[in-house]
Amino acid sequence: MLEATNKKANYTVLLAISLAHFINDALQAVIPASYPILRDSLHLTYTQIGIITFILYFSSSVMQPFVGMFADKRPTPYLLPIGMIIALIGMLGLAFAPAYAVLLAAVGLVGVASAVFHPEGARIAYLAGGERRGLAQSIFQVGGNSGGAMAPLMTALIFFPFGQFGAVWFTMIAAIGMMIQLWVAQWYRQHLLVGQRKGQSKAPASRFGQHEKKIKTAIIIILLIAFARSWFGASISTYFSFYLLERFQMTVPEAQIFLFIYMGAGIIGTFFGGPLSDRIGRKNVILLSVLGSAPFAMLLPHVGEIWVYPLLFLLGIINHSSFSVTVVYVQELVPGKVGTVSGLITGLSFGLGAVGAVALGGLIDLTSLTIVITACSFMPLIGALGLLLPSDKTIREWSKAVT
Template sequence: MNSAQTKNNVQQMATVYGVLFAISGSHLFNDAIQAVIPAMNPIFEESLGLSYAQLGWIAFVINMTSSLMQPVFGYFSDRKPTPFLLPFGMLLSMIGLIGFGLSTNYYFILLSVFFIGLGSAIFHPEGSRVAYMAAGAKRGLAQSIYQVGGNFGQSLAPVFTAFIFIRFGQKGALGFTFVALMGIILLLFVSRWYKTRLEIDMYKPKKKSIDETKIPLQPKIKAAMALLVFLVFARSWYSAGIGNFYQFYLINDYGLSIKQAQLYIFIFMFAGVLGTFLGGPLADRFGRRNIIFLSMAGAAPLTILLPYVSVGWIIPLFFLIGFIITSSFSVTVVYAQELVPQKIGMVSGLIVGFAFGMGAVGAVLLGTLADLYSIKFVMILCSLLPLFGIFTWLLPSDEKVRELNAE
């Protein structure tokens, strides 16, 4: 009996890299499908004559759907994990993708985007749970592997614009149904592992009551979660400004073509992929709170400088900003999971979902401000947002988080 328990403990501590890479690949497919939407912005602006505000509403629908529903699906998955929701979510995204590629009606486009957002809302909290279960003792690394797939998928948006949508237009989106099918196949494999892991856990001795999820949170933990959400809010608004509108700033103020502007956006997003991947292991070594602080406060001087530099300085600044500010993406998820370890799905959905949701609100507001004032005004406004990172020092240290959960 003791040897069996020891074996189970060893298995629990081991990092299951095969599953981590599979869920990361699925995350890449999921977010590549979402990346189709902002990638289509320059095409919709020309072919359908959409305003910046209307483009902002498209971003709002997909991101807010994902934001509002992620914590909801996370809450129910905490109570009753459902492994095969993962491929079902990808199926919903594929249905929305088909509608997005075929419709020329603005409101039907919004409906199609809603389905893509709903599929993403199902995927993300369950995907974070799988990464947590497969992490063993390397939670920062595991979450980075998982999140880097999604960030790489998002980074492909400008590539899609430059090499697919400029040539094939809106119908180029239909080619991504093959990506969705690959994602469904990969998620079936992940779901089978997830189901087996749940069955194994059912027979392990349970030291804690299942009613643990109903224990009210301490006020200090609630305050820390609220501040963490605020920091995610600031980071998300900056990313929304860059991802949705900086390409128009490059076109209008620097005279670049649509295709040239996509290269700059890709560099920013690809640097974010590298930052996401390295942020987790660095947080394992130097602390979650320290990396969250450095990712925002460290990027602030560069973001403030960006709107005023000549075109030759944009690429090196963009690379550094993307790398630094995104290095906390996976770290904020792990920090939240360690704040509230009994509600992994809900807090994962809250942090990742809130990132999408606040990006959605930001996209609408920034698009409206761009219509009222100018794209440059919006870029200057966005450049100040990382300054909020100084409030990171109000978060409890990693050691204090462990003490709070031990009380």
Template sequence: MASQATVNAGTARPSAGIPTSKPTVYKVLLAISLVHLFNDSIQSVIPAIYPILKDSMTLSYAQIGWISFYFNLTASIMQPVIGMYTDRKPKPYMLPLGMASTFLGMLLLAFAPSYAFVLLAVSLVGLGSAAFHPQGSKVAHLAAGSRKGLAQSIFQVGGNAGQSLAPLLTKWIFIPLGQFGSIWFTLVAGAAMLVQTFIARWYKGVIEAGAVTAKKTVQRAMDPAKRNKIAGAIVVLVFLVFIRSWYAAAMTSYYAFYLRDVVGTTIDQAQIYIFLFLAAGALGTFFGGPLADRFGQRTVIFVSMCGAAPLAALIPYVNLGWATVLLVLTGFIVFSSFSVTVVYAQTLIPGKVGMVSGLITGFAFGMGGIGALVLGNLIDAHGISLIMKLSSLLPILGILTLFLPSDRKLREWSSEV
């Protein structure tokens, strides 16, 4: 068994971020991207149903923020934990089991008789998301071969495409059907479990072939100065994702109310503008990975934040026609680094794919729930117009990208592992 563990540790080394000549398994990448679309389209039900719940349960903006907080907090706390656990003990069938929690959450949401049951329902959906994302990102990493940026883009574009459906769900399902419309998404969860079973079998086969194992690597003494630089880079990267999540929370949770109360559209009409923002974001997610493969990861992260900053800042001050153009451009640019930040973090901390993916796509992104809660309370206190104008300035903080190590420095650190 000891010799077998040695062999497995050697074969697992490419998953630690070192270039590999293994082929890219596109059928698995497309399958995991499809499940990501299913998973995040179900997640998108949560913000999509806000206008319905606000009216039917007479909720304040702060209470809407608490719904987002419960959902995101469940997902954000559990994702790094599940990621660390599955790095040590790979669990392929956690994928369909996590979706079972999502299924129960959607079933409960359809029949939730009170605000407390809504909070419980969204927490179950968040738990299912926490089980999916670290494992899904790891599957994408294993199926990537040498095309890590492209693989993460394929994986993440499914999720962002699913999120972009939220405003259309509001327009076509929840406005005509109300809260009970969420029952239809139990069918989506069922379909996702079927696809995940196929993926889990492939993942199990990879484990049995020795490409993945709960390995015990020899810990090399790392230069304390280098360790501090890596820790500092992770802090900056998490903060950047945190800021992007706060901005996304402002747009997805409250922009529809801004358009209704300030601009004068209906909630129904407002969904089209949010959809354009999110759909452009899904497109930006797809192109971000290949662009990072060509121009560098830090460059794409910097451009995605600072390039979007002036456009985002203008949105509250222009007419609806120009706002539409700016929404599309801002969505495309700001989400172009979505998959890139994951690959960058995996390069910073090689060999911890699940934990790192959970940290970036889970903890940092999930902290957008705190953003939604804070913004909801601020809107109740100071009005939606002022808070949306202040939120539009958040991408300016992308200037902190300059404190991240360059791609060349990352390669130097990787070669020293």
């Protein structure tokens, strides 16, 4: 892995890769946005909807560590636009899918495109961020969260009036994303060439060995925290709109407003989480995020309609504030494997969450929405494991010992 060739952040590149992240995750968000329409047009059960979520998360997650591992050894800038071409094909498949099997194939293509993008996107943010890696990762992740937050608006403004065919409009978005990623890929290629001239072509020594057991334990804890966060997030993004429809007899567009509040607040939390971690430490922000969201999550299933608004807003801010921070934490824990660990955290943890999404769908069919939503509200308590993580000071001491 090449280290940054400049200590100052390159905000032009950061904004470009953030916009690319916005488009990538907006295309991915098309899938859950279409659930209410697909349920009716293809007569899907909650279990089948859970399987769609599983295919999306699994295909977008399992490949990520392997893409990151490959790129650590052989950085490939033009993987980025290739991934967007795959997403474009997936959008066409979604728009014209006549049956459930074709729909699953289209969803799989969108997931693969996301898996190709995220490890290299996180690496570019790491390199372009200079010494402000928390801020850089926040800028990068805000793009993704903003794209994901478009799902409720897509449901209300595109799929509700135009049906399944509305997905065809997103092929134009994918084409724009391909052009942006071509430009970013060119910068990335030039950065690699500069690094090679400065003798940075080889990855710095990994700290596995002297502190192998402690580092692996810390990574496992981070994965468990990310899994709990993604499982809770899946319960909100995949099934909470149905919960609102059932409990408060809302229309589909009305229910999507609540999800947009949660996801929109998540953008705020993501943006401020990274810079805050530059000031008070990565571990502190992770703990504030996961433990701070727990009481609001547990209240959510038990309040009236009027209180759902502020609770979802607070949950969005607090729950998302540590997302970019967990990525930077592990990047600094294992600096020689930035692509691999970025893919691991943003990928495998969501893959585990995908298993949860399928399980939740099956549990809803067996029990009820209320029971499952209530059970998921306790997931943030798993964040207490973060107390066992090594401190930022300890990680810096390990880094000095190696260098």
